[in-house]
Amino acid sequence: MLDRIKAMGALAGFMKNQDALREAGDRIRAEMKATRCVGESGGGAARAVVSGSMEVLEVHLAPALVNGMAADENTRSLAGTLIAQAVNEALRKAQEKLRETLRAEAVSMGLGDLGGLDELADFLR
Structure with missing residues (x-):
């Protein structure tokens, strides 16, 4: 509880220092713009790279x-699924990196480990 009060005081101080x-x-x-996260699916058949800004690169x-996609409708459908899975995995990794970066920045600013960073990470996306 005391840590939360200290963090709120530090946050109030930072609000004064824009x-x-x-x-x-x-x-x-x-940092997030420079971050690259990779997701794979199908044993590496599909691979996606996204930035920490949540852009597919x-x-x-x-x-x-x-x-196989050229020859078979089922393979085309499978490819779409594999691409989606790879992109989603890469995005999950980028979101986790954003949470870690926010936590580290909060600690370095003397705010401690603030709760609610998941919501803040979602807001910043």
Whole structure:
């Protein structure tokens, strides 16, 4: 309880210092923009790379999957599923990285481990 009170006091102090908050936000955005997270599915048949800003940067498909897509409707459907799974895995990793980055920044600013960072991470997406 005492830690929460201290954190709220520190947060109130930071609200008065908008520059410190802006700098923290800039650091978080820069780190997340440089972050790359990879998701795979189908044993590597589909691979997606997303940025920490939650943008899909790359999608790679194994040659065997691409060849099968040209010949078979079922393989095309499977490819769509594998791509979605790979992208979703990469996005989950990027979201977790954002949570970790927010926690680390809060600690470095003297705010401790604040609750509600999951909601803040969702808001910043």
